[in-house]
Amino acid sequence: MEAEARARTDVRLPDDVAATVLSPKSYADDSVIYPTLKWVRANAPLAQAVVPGFDPVWIVSKHADMIAVERNAKLFHSGDENPILNDQANDAFIRSLNNGTIRSLSSLTFMDPPEHGVYRNLTMNWFMPGRIAKLSDQIREIARASVENLMQMDGECDFVKDFALLYPLRVVMTLIGVPPEDEPRMLKLTQEFFGTHDPEEQRAEIVTDPLVAAKMWKAAIDDLYDYFRALSEARRIEPRDDVISLIANARINGEYVPDAEANGYYVALATAGHDTTSSTSAGGMLGMIRHPGQFELLKGNLDLAGAFVEEAVRWSCPVKHFMRSATADTELRGVKIAKGDRLFLSYPSANRDEDVFDRADDFVIDRKPNRQIAFGYGPHMCLGQHLARLEIKILFEELMPRLKSVELAGDPKWVQTNFVGGLKSLPIRFKKA
Numbered sequence: 432m433e434a435e436a437r438a439r440t441d442v443r444l445p446d447d448v449a450a451t452v453l454s455p456k457s458y459a460d461d462s463v464i465y466p467t468l469k470w471v472r473a474n475a476p477l478a479q480a481v482v483p484g485f486d487p488v489w490i491v492s493k494h495a496d497m498i499a500v501e502r503n504a505k506l507f508h509s510g511d512e513n514p515i516l517n518d519q520a521n522d523a524f525i526r527s528l529n530n531g532t533i534r535s536l537s538s539l540t541f542m543d544p545p546e547h548g549v550y551r552n553l554t555m556n557w558f559m560p561g562r563i564a565k566l567s568d569q570i571r572e573i574a575r576a577s578v579e580n581l582m583q584m585d586g587e588c589d590f591v592k593d594f595a596l597l598y599p600l601r602v603v604m605t606l607i608g609v610p611p612e613d614e615p616r617m618l619k620l621t622q623e624f625f626g627t628h629d630p631e632e633q634r635a636e637i638v639t640d641p642l643v644a645a646k647m648w649k650a651a652i653d654d655l656y657d658y659f660r661a662l663s664e665a666r667r668i669e670p671r672d673d674v675i676s677l678i679a680n681a682r683i684n685g686e687y688v689p690d691a692e693a694n695g696y697y698v699a700l701a702t703a704g705h706d707t708t709s710s711t712s713a714g715g716m717l718g719m720i721r722h723p724g725q726f727e728l729l730k731g732n733l734d735l736a737g738a739f740v741e742e743a744v745r746w747s748c749p750v751k752h753f754m755r756s757a758t759a760d761t762e763l764r765g766v767k768i769a770k771g772d773r774l775f776l777s778y779p780s781a782n783r784d785e786d787v788f789d790r791a792d793d794f795v796i797d798r799k800p801n802r803q804i805a806f807g808y809g810p811h812m813c814l815g816q817h818l819a820r821l822e823i824k825i826l827f828e829e830l831m832p833r834l835k836s837v838e839l840a841g842d843p844k845w846v847q848t849n850f851v852g853g854l855k856s857l858p859i860r861f862k863k864a
């Protein structure tokens with residue numbers, strides 16, 4: 432069925448609402464995206480967005496529906512279509528570069544059963560809580576150095592650029608095995624990889640032309656591939672206790688992991704692991720600033736640090752969507768979904784679903800229970816979730832005792848993205864404890 436023919440008239444979002452949910456710009460303004468998603472949940476919880484230039488997509492806005500879709504990875508595939516929403520011109524361009532397939536990156540997010548399980552199993556144990564906990568001391572050392580650095584600043588800084596951005600980059604690069612001198616290159620490449628819609632995050636030559644954006648994305652991936660190919664060869668010769676050594680030396684049916692899949696893994700780990708985490712840390716700080724009493728609550732009860740992380744990731748929700756497509760005709764929330772239809776999983780919407788969260792828009796550290804779904808659900812649920820949790824928890828355990836108070840020193844700014852990102856600037860004034 433052609434994309435346009437999929438458009439349904441009976442369950443269709445108003446055009447302005449559909450455009451707002453899909454537009455990267457909406458996510459740079461809390462006062463736009465959250466009220467829109469609230470309207471969707473109340474009035475059209477499972478409806479199609481039909482936006483010129485895009486395939487029609489079902490907006491999955493409710494927590495329960497997200498779980499129903501995510502847990503059924505056979506019925507709802509990740510890799511038949513692009514798991515990240517792009518316009519049709521972009522997707523056609525990607526297919527033209529990849530012999531007709533949409534798989535521009537052989538990473539877990541593009542894989543379906545049974546392939547997905549085979550590749551996920553390679554690193555699953557490495558990312559389990561018990562294994563990750565062993566890295567605590569190493570992570571705490573990096574956190575302490577970051578906090579110390581912040582304390583050298585004169586009571587005023589940009590919490591994102593001067594603090595939150597660099598710490599998770601350093602942690603994830605250390606753990607996957609990228610040397611410190613290559614970190615700035617990795618940061619730049621990740622921002623290009625995720626932030627191609629934000630004018631401030633793009634290469635100089637980029638303009639608003641979607642084909643140029645697609646080329647730019649491909650260029651970022653090619654750069655990352657070149658980098659990791661060399662590093663992986665080095666780790667085969669001299670393995671270390673890092674993830675790159677694990678993947679470079681792993682075997683499937685007796686053979687080394689093919690280059691494309693190994694590179695897909697490295698790129699996914701190098702890019703998925705830090706923007707998300709820094710956005711959550713900065714979002715958590717903004718949450719405390721905007722909700723009186725929460726800063727003091729955490730400061731006085733550091734054993735709430737784990738609960739703080741859950742609320743920070745719910746409230747800031749750095750991953751805005753992933754896509755799925757139906758492999759058979761089915762029904763969800765009483766609505767018929769046809770084989771091949773595409774679904775846009777709205778994590779920020781599910782994370783503020785009033786059926787699951789009281790005072791859903793408020794930042795409440797000691798929320799109980801907190802069934803946030805920011806890491807996804809089911810077989811594709813975030814591989815790095817335990818690492819992300821530990822990193823943010825340790826950072827705030829180190830930071831809070833050093834701070835007496837924090838206030839805004841300017842307007843926060845968010846990156847323009849409908850995929851991954853969060854605050855790009857959070858000017859704060861702080862008093863040291």
Ligand code: HEM
Pocket residue numbers: 501539540541551603699700703704705707708711744748749750753778805806807808809810811812813814815816818819
């Ligand atoms: C606060 C930080 C993070 C958030 C909010 C986050 C969120 C997500 C989400 C929503 C997904 C898709 C889940 C789904 O489809 O059900 C995902 C997948 C993934 N994440 Fe994270 N993530 C974070 C940190 C990390 C870190 C630190 C790493 C690794 C170092 C990582 C690696 C991955 C990988 C490899 C996948 C693909 C898993 C698969 O498809 O099987 N993430 N993440």
